[in-house]
Amino acid sequence: MTERAAIRTRLEGVNVPWAERIATAMLGGVVLVLGARLLRARAQRRPATGGMALVAAGTVALGRALAGRCPMYRTRARWRQGRVMRRGGAAMIAPLSFRERTEIRLRVNGRDHQLAADARVTLLDLLREQLQLTGTKKGCNFGECGACTVHVDGRRVNACMVLAAAVDGREVTTIEGLAHGGHLHPVQQAFIDHDGLQCGFCTPGQIMSAVALLAEGHAGSDAEIREWMSGNLCRCAAYPQITAAVREVAAAGRRR
């Protein structure tokens, strides 16, 4: 077996091979019958310890075979694991070092940052508290409202559902990163043109979601826009205006 296959076998936890299960079951059966005979032969004489041991061993082997746990399987798996490691492939597994304070490198809106934060800090709190990028809003802090939507490596996510430590080395775009050279992003402009907001608290998340939705190609119809904007709640219920804003940007994109 190659090293790769050995690693694969172990990782994927392939079940005990049927041949081994059947062989174990047969062996168990033979031992069981032998034990039973021995027991019967000695029944009239002394206590038949040997017979009882054989019956017990046979039963255990049968049971294990039926449960898919053959006596040799774990031993072989361990041996394989040991061999893989001895050959240096996976070498020695470096133990993980757990830290309550983490170092985070992050590119936010095109600027690189080197930060340190408690392991519990979410991307949302890091953006707001450490980078003072308060455009990203903290609504429910449970991944339910979408107000904290940002892009990580170009994909929209709820920033409250992401640990800052876990996005070390990634690229983040927030609402502050959309405008370029004093020009609003077309989606920002469309939200203004269509009154896509009232109190405005959900708006940064709505806009970040809408920008991603357009890139994903989910603006084919109003129904599709509504479905793919459904992760952003608006308590002022500006949904018709938001839909109109997204529709307009999508149409402008198609015209271009």
Place this chain on the structure above:
Amino acid sequence: MLPFGYARAASVDQALAAGAAPDTAFLAGGTELLNWLRLGVAAPTRLIDITRLHELARIEPLPRGGLRIGALAVLADVARHDAVIADYPVLHQAILKAASPQLRNLATIGGNPLQETRCPYFRAVEPLPCNKRAPGSGCSALRGINDRHAIFGWTEDCVATQPSDPAVALAVLDGVLVTARPDGGRRIPATELHPAPVRPWRHHVLEPGELITAIELPAAAPHSAYVKVRERESYEFATVSAAVALELDGPVIRRARIALGSVAHRPWRLPAAELALAGLATSNLGALRRAVDESFVDARPLTHNGYKIPLARNAALRAIEIAARTP
């Protein structure tokens, strides 16, 4: 959130070696774990970030038919995979009806079936009696507000339902969860991931440190569908859902598989109905209805959720109809 130590695993071996220690949790999508930490549902002292184990995020065909989905593939990527769209429409639909686009960019297919119930007593910010959260404290929902709770398989100790949509699709497809442990792994049928609520605090059968590495789907199920009934059009948990996979001989059902969601502690397969459906014409609605009914004789509604019985029955029928004309 109580303090914890964070470490990022560079290899599966590293994650497994550290994962079995007490009070240790794997962090994948995080969309459940972070809320558990906030609510105090879980309080691990060590978090192993496995999100960089890209080898666990691949989606590839199995050599002898079927599909292997790496456990760390995010829901969005699974739903838009060509093979999933073409061969497993029930999974494609279940994923797109789950959560929101943002959450689907984070949540993984391996983690999603492990999410906990949405029972409001379980998720209460101020802890209430709940055997899932505090063993022995009692079940507030049994005689409390239980309109969203189970109609099948519940016990006096827990009447909660399993809320994952993809889990229902995986159960109807006879998917298998492949796990890894330091001394090997095992294969767990998707229908057996969630044990009966006898010890409600155990909501899945994984052992400490056991990691789901992949989900394997057997042969393609092109005639399959997922119907989700909820109080909003989108972005809401199901009141009930139904997943159906059919094998057809022209207009006649050769084999049917049905699983209901949000009616029990696990995706609830309907073996009696599945048996009765074999041999029926998909156009014979009366016969289909009687066949589905066979699985509802053992439904046990609670005080407020009797409505779920006709709703689930009709959702199952609707899913059969849609599956029959898919693709």
